[in-house]
Amino acid sequence: MKIVENPKQTKTKQYSTGEDILIKLVNKHPIISEILEFRSLTKLKSTYVDVLPGLINPRDGRIHTSYNQAVAATGRLSSNNPNLQNIPIRTEKGREIRKAFVPRNEKYTLLSADYSQIELRIIAHMSQDADMIGDFRSGLDIHTATAAKVYGIKLEDVTKEMRRNAKTVNFGIIYGISSFGLSERLNIPRKESSEIIRQYFTKYPGIRQFMEKTIAFARAHGFVETMMGRRRYLRDILSANATIRGFAERNAINAPIQGTAADMIKIAMIDIFQELNKRNLKARMIMQVHDELVFDVPKNETEEVKIIVADKMKNAIHLDVPVETEMSIGENWLEAH
DNA sequence: AATTTCACG
DNA sequence: ACGTACGTGAAATTA
Numbered sequence: 001m002k003i004v005e006n007p008k009q010t011k012t013k014q015y016s017t018g019e020d021i022l023i024k025l026v027n028k029h030p031i032i033s034e035i036l037e038f039r040s041l042t043k044l045k046s047t048y049v050d051v052l053p054g055l056i057n058p059r060d061g062r063i064h065t066s067y068n069q070a071v072a073a074t075g076r077l078s079s080n081n082p083n084l085q086n087i088p089i090r091t092e093k094g095r096e097i098r099k100a101f102v103p104r105n106e107k108y109t110l111l112s113a114d115y116s117q118i119e120l121r122i123i124a125h126m127s128q129d130a131d132m133i134g135d136f137r138s139g140l141d142i143h144t145a146t147a148a149k150v151y152g153i154k155l156e157d158v159t160k161e162m163r164r165n166a167k168t169v170n171f172g173i174i175y176g177i178s179s180f181g182l183s184e185r186l187n188i189p190r191k192e193s194s195e196i197i198r199q200y201f202t203k204y205p206g207i208r209q210f211m212e213k214t215i216a217f218a219r220a221h222g223f224v225e226t227m228m229g230r231r232r233y234l235r236d237i238l239s240a241n242a243t244i245r246g247f248a249e250r251n252a253i254n255a256p257i258q259g260t261a262a263d264m265i266k267i268a269m270i271d272i273f274q275e276l277n278k279r280n281l282k283a284r285m286i287m288q289v290h291d292e293l294v295f296d297v298p299k300n301e302t303e304e305v306k307i308i309v310a311d312k313m314k315n316a317i318h319l320d321v322p323v324e325t326e327m328s329i330g331e332n333w334l335e336a337h
Numbered sequence: 338a339a340t341t342t343c344a345c346g
Numbered sequence: 347a348c349g350t351a352c353g354t355g356a357a358a359t360t361a
Contacts, residue, residue, distance in 0.1 A: 010341070014360080018342060043343055046357055072353060076346085083355045086345035094344080119346095119352095175351035185351080243349050254352040258346095262353095290346040290353085340360070346353080 003028040044088060048097045055082055067288065074255050075230045075262040077288055085289045089337065101333035109299050112336040113309045113327035114292035117142055119174050122260045125319040129206025136321035143167040149203035150196055169200055173207060174257055176250030211253050218252040226259035227317060261291060267316040269293065275308050294333065302329055
């Protein structure tokens with residue numbers, strides 16, 4: 001429609017119309033926001049609403065997924081046929097879909113338990129960064145603490161926008177951030193994003209050292225490891241092509257963190273399974289969504305199961321920072337979350 | 338069959 | 347000069 005100077009194109013020379021691109025064009029033409037709304041609604045309809053009812057098993061009236069243990073390179077599970085690890089939650093209409101996931105009958109309730117900021121806690125532990133460990137130990141809201149450090153202000157002076165930016169930065173750290181990537185996500189100039197990253201590494205020097213050490217290890221050995229010794233091999237870590245090498249370096253940083261979180265929840269799942277059996281409880285672990293476990297629990301077992309789940313999740317792998325979980329129950333998956 | 342987009346953590 | 351945040355799976359579109 002010629003509403004932008006240099007339209008971004010995909011590698012096959014088509015005009016990019018992904019959400020990130022369109023959002024930047026919302027003010028250029030009234031059609032843009034209509035397209036975005038249409039896209040989000042048709043996504044929900046075609047992927048979930050039109051499909052899931054047909055997948056109900058007539059034998060038991062329930063939907064069954066498969067969990068793959070040897071697909072994700074980091075050690076995470078993946079879920080398919082259908083994927084129950086990407087059920088909507090972020091939009092209002094999406095949340096209606098999540099409400100359809102309910103306990104087996106009226107005597108049962110759904111219990112959801114999830115780890116709080118587990119990957120950041122793991123990077124704090126693995127890097128042994130004194131400041132980040134201190135922030136977690138003092139029970140501070142980590143994104144607020146990061147904002148105060150990066151902007152050089154007091155905790156109480158952190159605005160919502162600053163906290164939101166710091167949260168984006170913290171996520172970026174886990175993924176192997178670049179100033180370009182951060183500038184795109186925060187919609188700020190490269191100069192500003194570079195400055196934020198520079199400040200971040202000044203305040204959390206252990207994090208930078210951990211990243212450098214991890215990449216050096218990958219160069220020397222050709223793989224990186226989680227705390228439990230799970231390896232990810234990185235064949236491109238010595239590539240002469242900077243782009244390809246950059247991907248491998250970000251994988252080197254991310255895999256030990258994401259992979260350790262995967263190890264942790266898997267250990268918790270084994271321990272919980274055994275404990276439920278040992279106590280002859282009727283509660284059943286029915287789903288895993290990377291940092292969350294969902295249980296179908298007889299209402300009279302809820303208090304006992306909550307204690308077991310919290311204990312096994314928190315104590316699966318010891319970290320030098322607290323490991324915290326959030327849990328709640330509900331008449332559907334949205335309420336329980 | 339490959340690519341693009343978008344749902345989730 | 348170049349490309350650019352990690353991990354998935356499913357549906358629609360393109361070639």
